[in-house]
Every structure is written in C-alpha cells, then in structure tokens.
Amino acid sequence: MYAELALASISFTLINHQNTDLLDQQNRFINLLQDAVKEND
Incomplete structure (x- = not known):
C-alpha cells in the first residue's frame, strides 16, 4: 500500500x-499519512 501511495504521489x-x-496540499496529505503510520508502529 505504501509503495502504491509513493508511486501515485510521484505521478501526481x-x-x-x-x-x-x-x-502543497499533497505534501500535507502525505505527511498526515506518514504520521499515522508512525503512530501505529
């Protein structure tokens, strides 16, 4: 899933x-996703 998000981000x-x-909006969204992943580790 993370790889798919990374590829979609590059394409976008x-x-x-x-x-x-x-x-800028994309960057904030990606940061939110990364923070959520870190919290669930």
Missing part, C-alpha cells in the same frame, strides 16, 4: 508540477 507531482497549491 509530475502531472501537476506547475500548481504549487496542489503540491
């Missing part, structure tokens, strides 16, 4: 590289 970044608002 490549497609939306000019939209800094979307990239």
